[in-house]
Amino acid sequence: MSVAPANPLEMLAYVVSRHIKDKQIVYVGTGLPMVGAILAKKTHAPNITLVYESGGQDPIEGPMPWSVADPVTWRKSPITMEMALSFAQAANGYVDVAFQGAAQVDMYGNLNTHIIGNDFLNPKARLTGSGGGNDLISLTENTVIVGLQTPEKFPAKLDFITSPGHLYGGNSRKEAGLLGNGPVAVITQIGVYDFEPVTKRMRIKSLHPGITVEIAQACTGFELLVPEGEIPVTETPPPDVLEVLRNEVDPQKIFIAFPPR
Amino acid sequence: MSVAPANPLEMLAYVVSRHIKDKQIVYVGTGLPMVGAILAKKTHAPNITLVYESGGQDPIEGPMPWSVADPVTWRKSPITMEMALSFAQAANGYVDVAFQGAAQVDMYGNLNTHIIGNDFLNPKARLTGSGGGNDLISLTENTVIVGLQTPEKFPAKLDFITSPGHLYGGNSRKEAGLLGNGPVAVITQIGVYDFEPVTKRMRIKSLHPGITVEIAQACTGFELLVPEGEIPVTETPPPDVLEVLRNEVDPQKIFIAFPPR
Amino acid sequence: MASKFEYNQEALKNLQIEDPSILDRLIDGESARQAHLKKERGKVDKRMSLKEAVQEFVKDGDIYADSGFSYVRTPLQALFEVMRQGKKNLQGIGSPNTNHSYGIHYGTFKYSHNSYLGAEMRGTDRSYSKAVKEKKVKILSEWSHGAMALGFKAAQLGAPYLACKSMIASDMVKYNPYVKVVDNPFKKEKDPVCLVPALYPDVVFIHVQWADKYGNARIYGPAVNDIALAAACRKVIITAEEIVPESDLRNTTNTNVIPFMFVDAVVHLPYGALPGNCPGYYYWSREFWEWGIRIALSGKDDKYLESFWDYWVFSCKDQFDFLEKLGGVRWLNKHQVIERALNGTNEDDGIDLSYESVIPKWDEE
């Protein structure tokens, strides 16, 4: 039986899942990170522990949560934590990786979820604000950024720094007093990126099938670093994994319908 | 039927009870404060709420606790609090009065429960340390000090300030940054004292039957202030209250046997 | 008016706050302590109606804290009553503070202490964006969820302030007059930390599953910031699905989280979290939120917003009217079953989260 190839959101969810190792403690935000994490748990990483900022963690399997505070996020959890203590788990070294999205990402993995436009009191658009985003990237050992890539969403300069990644590159993150390694990967519908170890600038790690460096650069408002040698093609989801994603993880296509509903 | 008069510890417990008004929230330490508070609850102040530093509060009636962490201190409590939150109740204005004892009390109501002797590393005796004593007098709206009075226990100078009362008198407590009114009364086997409003020095408020100013002063290592006019005689426990104390509050005479066991 | 506190001048300038005394009450721990000291100390029956509680305890200009988590155990029906009573110029705070945008159009809320407004994947709140641009709301401070949660925790702990590793090096510190980035005095090496003062909102409604008439309360599911808020706020009103005898709570000592002495009023308010989720009782109305975002929070012409809140708030006298509009007993039973199935306490075969559209589709007029 043939399985339709992954749409861009399904591809994103799959790549997110591949960034999770079994037995990790994974702090998940709403949307694709949640889909990818649940996919990982249902495939190669059955022993991960999911942690949510509303306080739930380690729920038993259930339907796809609609929100980070859905009953499914703390479904018969062995514990629920107050919000302050849930973030403290990250600060205290009890979270391995956090996944988060943003309206804007810059070349150092700094994130903006506050405003579009450069006048705070009269923005083109006021967005949600930080939520737990600033806390997770400031406290967690490793952060993976997930989102759709366009030149506007990957600008040369953020309209507002909500969540500090590598700040101005080099050692600036550490000098600022932040914990952990900061962002270690960026996952988009175009490719996967890491951060060059010295400058901490965003660098292509792999590109999705059919994407060239030129296309990736055209989708980016700053100069992407390109690694030496041949650029790997991102692994695509095998049919059995796609079927799990479509039939078990998000059967109502709340998050993986494309175009989004 | 005649009832034997109160022994000094029973008198102390009774006077403690009279310093509690109905409906107050009362933070109690072990020993006589606990006996006095339970006596108050069983007599004129049935609607007080007892709070203990181990976390229990508002227990249903039961036998005399042996300790501030006894099961009776949280017997079917509607809530138990972690230690930090129990003291925070006092800091946040949710406690009306705390009762505490000490090895030494000075004329400003400062307390020592650390050492006897002036060499910290080689004291004549090492005592318990602060426990919750320092916290309660620093945070609670009103503190009442309870103890046996001798020139050694009421010295001119403390060997160590564990718990700050009125410090050096005048406004020094407020200037130091402490909360609440500090000590408002001292209850001993000799009499009851308050603190003169301006100097904040200990002052006779009433003396127990048969005690003169001279006796009180002889039991004190500093000069007691003596109020104008006739000094009231401390009210002694009526027979019915004594019977409650002996038969219902501490029938095993754990705390009110005299001499102490 | 002179302020008693030292604020970040850059943030005051960036936010165009000319009179910083409006900021004071949120961090004035001494005045919160005095308010707490004046509360009823005895165990008295504190029950009253929601109308009475809102009348008595919500004053124009109060700092109003959002409790629960957006649409989980949030006292939305109390908020709707606050809107109905025409309270004015409230400062909204909460972590998240999603629900405080609803009343801006009506003048209920005029000031924001922001952490997160929006409905996650269901969309951003464009009506708030519009209100910002039209100056109908004035932002007083920007926070991360974690830093604000720590501000409430500091208050609960009786700690005037605490240091954290959130907020550092973000632009939020330029738009938050309260926090201060300083060097950790315990370390020889440079170690920047962010100081967060204890936060004391004026008034909070906390919706719980079970309370007794004195205010002792028990929560099932995530408590989020509510235990801290109950200790911190000057005025605390419990709304409860059920009022249970005190003896019931005395049998669940380790599960109860709010002691009676913190509580000013107790309101028996079944369905008080609707259209949100009350853990163990009922699932939220997905349809309400989908349409709310498309209509009330769309940022389109105000007539859509007004038609939505007219229908759901101003033409309802109480939560029972509201529930009838959602679909009455049929809706209720379905969402009780869904909730328990999602909690893992009912059989979960065939949970159906789809919905029939019962809500008028104003934006398709």
Added chain:
Amino acid sequence: MASKFEYNQEALKNLQIEDPSILDRLIDGESARQAHLKKERGKVDKRMSLKEAVQEFVKDGDIYADSGFSYVRTPLQALFEVMRQGKKNLQGIGSPNTNHSYGIHYGTFKYSHNSYLGAEMRGTDRSYSKAVKEKKVKILSEWSHGAMALGFKAAQLGAPYLACKSMIASDMVKYNPYVKVVDNPFKKEKDPVCLVPALYPDVVFIHVQWADKYGNARIYGPAVNDIALAAACRKVIITAEEIVPESDLRNTTNTNVIPFMFVDAVVHLPYGALPGNCPGYYYWSREFWEWGIRIALSGKDDKYLESFWDYWVFSCKDQFDFLEKLGGVRWLNKHQVIERALNGTNEDDGIDLSYESVIPKWDEE
């Protein structure tokens, strides 16, 4: 050795601490974080014997935290095993830290972070007083219960430090190298506060009524500082009256307080709090404490102390030996009934708290 931290020099001098690096680990949050990051992340069966747990997780020189409250849910049997295994030079900390004096004579404990040692009305700990004078124990810091509890809370909250109103203007700040009295930077008026750093002991045993094999744990009765200690300490060992299936704990979500990922080892240790009280399970042995104070803590000739600990610790191989000496099944049943009656869950008519003396009266020899 150079220290990484800024200590109160007056306190270092008063306490004659020449090498302050011995103080570092207690407030070294970064090293605690690194220790936590290295823990097992999967849900694996962490059960082992008490002997193994002490061997593997208690290292000479560790900062050992006393949990529970003196004689309530304190893992005394684990402490006795630490003494039996001849661990050396531990730093004792806890709020209270009553039990850490027992091992000083044997070199188990050499350093004190003091908050309260003693048995309340039953008497002060004269053996500790003697050990101080004989320099068998070195005091590293003096605390109030509340300030130390806040230090553990700060660690639990991931807050490098916090401000409080305890300790100010007391002599303890001259004998505590960690805390700092500074001026509150949020206020225009002078407002002294005491800064307390987050405290990270090395190792803690926490005795609970119920845990699963992964380390998820539930406590009945006051938690005291244990939830914070579980989050803060580098090594966490749960000793449990009963090991229950994970599914049992999944049915009591809101009552569980320690998540498995904090936990390094789980020890099935019925009667692990003896001779103290385990809420819901057994009342303490009043007789043990009365005689302990008169003999072991009397500060008289060491032969009394040795005879006591020989009898109760060194000649017991485990908690069952200990319980036999207390009086075996007769003693146990009586103290189960007393405990439940005092909890209000058994009929309390005629609770008899008197005891027959079964303990040899060494001091009357």
